[in-house]
Amino acid sequence: MSNSTDRYAQRGVSSSKSEVHAVVDNLDRGVFPGAFCKIGSDILTGSPDKCNIIHSDGSGTKSTLAYLHYRETGDPSAFRKTAQDSLVMNIDDLLCVGAVDGILISSTVNRNARAIPGEALAQLISGTEDFLATLREYGVGVHSGGGETADVGDLTGTVTVDSCAVVVMDRARVIDNANIKPGLSIVGLASSGQANYETFENSGIGSNGLTSARHDLLAKYYLEKYPETVDLTTDREYLYCGPYKMSDPLPDSGMTVGDALLSPTRTYAPVIKKLLAENRDSIHGMVHCSGGGQTKCIRFGTGVHHIKDNFLPVPPIFKAIQKASGTSDEEMFRVYNMGHRMEIFCEPEAADAIIAQSESFGIPAQVIGRTEATERKDGQNQVTIKHEGKELKYAIGH
Numbered sequence: 001m002s003n004s005t006d007r008y009a010q011r012g013v014s015s016s017k018s019e020v021h022a023v024v025d026n027l028d029r030g031v032f033p034g035a036f037c038k039i040g041s042d043i044l045t046g047s048p049d050k051c052n053i054i055h056s057d058g059s060g061t062k063s064t065l066a067y068l069h070y071r072e073t074g075d076p077s078a079f080r081k082t083a084q085d086s087l088v089m090n091i092d093d094l095l096c097v098g099a100v101d102g103i104l105i106s107s108t109v110n111r112n113a114r115a116i117p118g119e120a121l122a123q124l125i126s127g128t129e130d131f132l133a134t135l136r137e138y139g140v141g142v143h144s145g146g147g148e149t150a151d152v153g154d155l156t157g158t159v160t161v162d163s164c165a166v167v168v169m170d171r172a173r174v175i176d177n178a179n180i181k182p183g184l185s186i187v188g189l190a191s192s193g194q195a196n197y198e199t200f201e202n203s204g205i206g207s208n209g210l211t212s213a214r215h216d217l218l219a220k221y222y223l224e225k226y227p228e229t230v231d232l233t234t235d236r237e238y239l240y241c242g243p244y245k246m247s248d249p250l251p252d253s254g255m256t257v258g259d260a261l262l263s264p265t266r267t268y269a270p271v272i273k274k275l276l277a278e279n280r281d282s283i284h285g286m287v288h289c290s291g292g293g294q295t296k297c298i299r300f301g302t303g304v305h306h307i308k309d310n311f312l313p314v315p316p317i318f319k320a321i322q323k324a325s326g327t328s329d330e331e332m333f334r335v336y337n338m339g340h341r342m343e344i345f346c347e348p349e350a351a352d353a354i355i356a357q358s359e360s361f362g363i364p365a366q367v368i369g370r371t372e373a374t375e376r377k378d379g380q381n382q383v384t385i386k387h388e389g390k391e392l393k394y395a396i397g398h
Helices: 004-010 018-024 060-073 078-095 118-137 210-217 221-225 257-262 269-282 293-299 316-325 329-335 348-359
Strands: 050-058 103-111 142-151 159-170 185-190 283-288 304-308 340-346 365-373 382-387 390-395
Touching: 050 078, 060 078, 060 159, 060 210, 060 257, 078 103, 078 118, 078 159, 078 269, 078 283, 078 340, 103 118, 118 142, 118 159, 185 348, 210 257, 210 316, 257 316, 269 283, 269 340, 269 348, 283 293, 293 304, 293 329, 293 382, 293 390, 316 329, 329 382, 329 390, 340 348, 340 365, 348 365
Parallel strands: 103 142, 304 382
Antiparallel strands: 050 159, 103 159, 185 340, 185 365, 283 340, 304 365, 382 390
16 A cells, blocks of 8 residues: 555645645735734724734535535535535634634635536525524624635536635734744644534544545445546546445444535634633634644744644544555644644633533533643744654654
8 A cells, every 4th residue: 555645645635735835935924924814904994903814715625525425315415514614614714813703704616517406506505604694693703795606617527615704803802823832731622523503413524634535435436436526637546445335334433434524514613702702811822723634733833842642532534544544643643633623722720711611512622732842953843743652743844
């Protein structure tokens, strides 16, 4: 079996996005250069006390799983989960700078109309509106600004679902990850289970690493039946090379493989709204463990050694991916959230209160690590992960 790095590269995936960072790291980083999202001066109202944030993200290749479910069952409702995936990938990034109100969001659906007919499109649109309405019920100020549907069969075989969010917020309320320093506790909020604002059990998969998760778990059956779901220039060795069909049970779980892969990305918005209201002064930073998985934090703070040595239980979906693919521990923690997808960097004495507030929403949380001064001679940040007797070390550019 090829090594894991080769498997990701062969599928056209970059787990580190080093080539992207090589470009964007040299651009203007806004008025809070160390923040999780780029924050600009307020050009919308002109107020010197406010700032503007515009953020774009989407569901990525996870939309392909909704397509497979639809083609196999005739049930278009899975596209509602895709709508949530796209929205949360924006909203939960914005949470990390403290934006929980005044969020205006717009969605763009690029589809092949032959593959994604009206009934599937209707689920994407209604799923978007219903999810935003649910968040407003929990006090999160997010509203729909409409969107765009483009029929682009020449560009996509199935469907892509992306979103863009805009916020005007007070500068004084910004959470600036430049304040992540040595001596903090890292509290991780679980990605799996069922929050009290969710109506389903969540596998914890989120919306990162789904190209490899899909191909490493699902069988050749899907390549033969649905070739429109792959890049046919990819070596067939790396396409749908797993042992499962979507209807098969996921080992050590009450879910099917399909249900686990389709689990919509959990939002932490209701939790963060409460945390900021009650613990704002004790919170120095927040990291949404999306692209980069458990190494995402390496980009935040200055001269920081992020040490993670007390992980929440790894959900069954990640164990199944690793067993089926032979992916290394180093790559699993770089690509997937591995059990918690939101990190709160706080004063150690505030950790218990933050954990209790998360658990009041039915989301397990615990201190998963701490920050210390970097050991690197060049002063750059580093991450050390200690898990099941193994020690994994990560540095920027490696």
